[in-house]
Amino acid sequence: MSRQRIPLITELPLVVWLVLVWGALWQDFGVGNLAFGAILAYVVVNFFYLPPVELTGRFNVLWLIPFLGRFFLKLVTASAEVFWLALTRGSRLRNAVVAVTLRSHSDFLVTATGHAISLIPGSLVLEVDRSTSTLYLHCLNVASADDAAAIRRDVRATEAWLIRIMGSRDDLAALRAEGVRR
Amino acid sequence: MATDVVVAVLMIGGALMSLAAGIGLARFPDLLSRMHAATKPQVLGLLLFLLALAVENGTWLLVPVLVLCWVFQLLTSPVSAHMVGRAGYRTRHLRRDLLTLDELDDVVARAAAGEAEAHESPQPDPAAGTPAIGGPVPVDPAVVDPAAPRAPGGTGRRARRDRA
Numbered sequence: 369m370s371r372q373r374i375p376l377i378t379e380l381p382l383v384v385w386l387v388l389v390w391g392a393l394w395q396d397f398g399v400g401n402l403a404f405g406a407i408l409a410y411v412v413v414n415f416f417y418l419p420p421v422e423l424t425g426r427f428n429v430l431w432l433i434p435f436l437g438r439f440f441l442k443l444v445t446a447s448a449e450v451f452w453l454a455l456t457r458g459s460r461l462r463n464a465v466v467a468v469t470l471r472s473h474s475d476f477l478v479t480a481t482g483h484a485i486s487l488i489p490g491s492l493v494l495e496v497d498r499s500t501s502t503l504y505l506h507c508l509n510v511a512s513a514d515d516a517a518a519i520r521r522d523v524r525a526t527e528a529w530l531i532r533i534m535g536s537r538d539d540l541a542a543l544r545a546e547g548v549r550r
Numbered sequence: 551m552a553t554d555v556v557v558a559v560l561m562i563g564g565a566l567m568s569l570a571a572g573i574g575l576a577r578f579p580d581l582l583s584r585m586h587a588a589t590k591p592q593v594l595g596l597l598l599f600l601l602a603l604a605v606e607n608g609t610w611l612l613v614p615v616l617v618l619c620w621v622f623q624l625l626t627s628p629v630s631a632h633m634v635g636r637a638g639y640r641t642r643h644l645r646r647d648l649l650t651l652d653e654l655d656d657v658v659a660r661a662a663a664g665e666a667e668a669h670e671s672p673q674p675d676p677a678a679g680t681p682a683i684g685g686p687v688p689v690d691p692a693v694v695d696p697a698a699p700r701a702p703g704g705t706g707r708r709a710r711r712d713r714a
Contacts, residue, residue: 392614447594451570454587458577465639467653486628487593492585493628494635495654504654506582506635516651 381423383409424474424536431532438529439484446489453509464510465494468523470501471546472531472539478503480534481527491519553605560602567595580645581638589631596623 383406390405391397453461470478478501482493485505495504507519531539574587600616638644639654646652 388614389618392618395611395615397614443594447567447570447591450574450586450591451566454570454574454577459579461579461583462648462650463583464649464651465654466651467657482632483624483628486631487624489591489593490586492582492589492635493632494582494639495657497657504657506585506639508583508586510650512650 379413381427383413386412423476424534426537427534428532431529435529435533439488442488450489450508457509461509462511464507464516466505466507466510466516466519468503468505468520470503470524470527471542472527472535473501474536474539477527477530477535477539480530481523484526484530485523491523553608557602557606560598560605564595564598564602567591567598571595579648581643582635583648585631585635585638589627592627593624596620 386409387402387405390408391402394401470481472478472481475498478496478498482496482503485491485503486493490508492506493503494506496502497504503523505519505523507516510516510519528543531543535543568591571587571591574591575584578584578587597620600620604613604616640658646655
């Protein structure tokens, strides 16, 4: 019972998500079913003590859509690239373990970035250093330091997108300041 | 007719992704590169198969379930890939000769050295590779305590990056 109370407003996205899952599983989005789902979702969120997910309290849909477009584009091109590497390179492949230091220190954003990176073929999160927000990625087909630098740039760009979508205000301000400096 | 063509294209695309995974598994040289082949096409391949199912079925009621399938796949597949990759790296199930750059090696080595020193007597062990200057070797606090703040990019890592 020592868990700190989370205001309903930051909990709300999780409850809504659980209600949607409930409706999808029953294939019934009628009012009665959703209302029952909402009761269950409220009970689940309040009585099962998982570590609370610390959402940042902002979510920008306008940035989400281009991010999804970019994600799908990379997904398709990278899948094709891994296919091509499997066919042509095979055992002559050269890889690298690259460390990428992220800007944000929010667990949520580091996890989201790691997930987005892992989902795109050709990169795999091996290790996370939480104290410095460093991701260690295993990347396919890295032959030179330039390739590694390109990967670092790409990961930090992905993180920048995620900060714009759902980063905290501090992270967003830091990102903006960085853009001005450049 | 038109839906049949779309469904056929989507399913062939999905099957090609599975084929890519199979070829990658057979041809890539070590565990970690095979992880890429085994876990990655499932994201796009599954998406194509689910899209084919949605187009073929034609009812909107099925779409939320299919979206849910894909979202749960997106949420879980990187976690399993990470766990296997991490375990593989730590148990040295990888071929280091295939790596052009390894920025994790130093960090793991330093952390392991720190742990060993913390467990043993304060007298440094010359066999562990630490120079015996007399007295306990000052240990980087960040290595022992993962919560302690560390300078961005450890010195060892930075040196290695410059060399590469």
